[in-house]
Amino acid sequence: MFELIVFVVVSAALVYLSRRSLRAPRSHGFYRFFAAEFVLILVLLNWDDWFQDPFASRQAASWLLLAVSIALVVHGAYLLKVVGKPDSRRSDEVPLAGIEKTTSLVSVGAYKYIRHPIYGSGFYGTWGVFLKDPSWPGMALALAATVFWVITARTEEAECIQYFGATYRVYMKRTKMFVPFLF
Incomplete structure (x- = not known):
């Protein structure tokens, strides 16, 4: 029951933020x-096992990935705000959050290696x-989320090409989407 309540409350917040x-x-x-x-x-599927078997290699890998995740979102958002020079007056055909209304292409820090630190x-x-807590249902959810992260990034790239033009195409050729030097 707790998981259902959390799902409904967080989903409602996500719907509101994404309206x-x-x-x-x-x-x-x-x-x-x-x-x-x-x-x-x-998260709700794996919540009960979050801290079980804390010294297992999968837990170490999990915490490493989660730490990278937190570092990337903080670093990426900071660079968008400081280097990207968001301007609320920027108008686009698609809805953008304030931090996404950048007026300068960010290609320093994590953006030097990957195009999407926040989606990364x-x-x-x-x-x-x-x-x-690896499981088949968890694998299906992780794969579905990954597909949507990739679609999100590809869609945003088309939007960035609309705004930044050839400069963004050149940037795409020298950087990877999520994983430096690989993908």
Whole structure:
């Protein structure tokens, strides 16, 4: 019952925060909502085993991925705010959160190696949560979340090409999506 209450409350908050994006199915925020929902379900599925067997290698890997996830989202958001120079007057065809209304392409820090540190955070966090208690249902949820993180990133890339043009295409050629030097 506790999990159901948490699911309903957190989902309601996600719907509220994503309300503009959910009305724009071609926006990256639309897909981001579903990635977050799958991660939420995965967290609730694995919640009971979060701290069990704390010295197992899967737990160490899980905590490492979760730490990377937290570092990436904090670092990525900071760089978007400071280097990306968000401007609330920026108008786009798709709904953007304040921090997403960047006017300068960010290509320093984590952005020097991966194009999507914040969605990469979701990617790493998804698999960190999965490793808390690996199972077939958990694998299905983690794969679904991963698919939605990738769709979110690809959709946002199309939006960035619209705004930044050829500069973003060049940036895409020299960086990876989520995993430096690999993917």
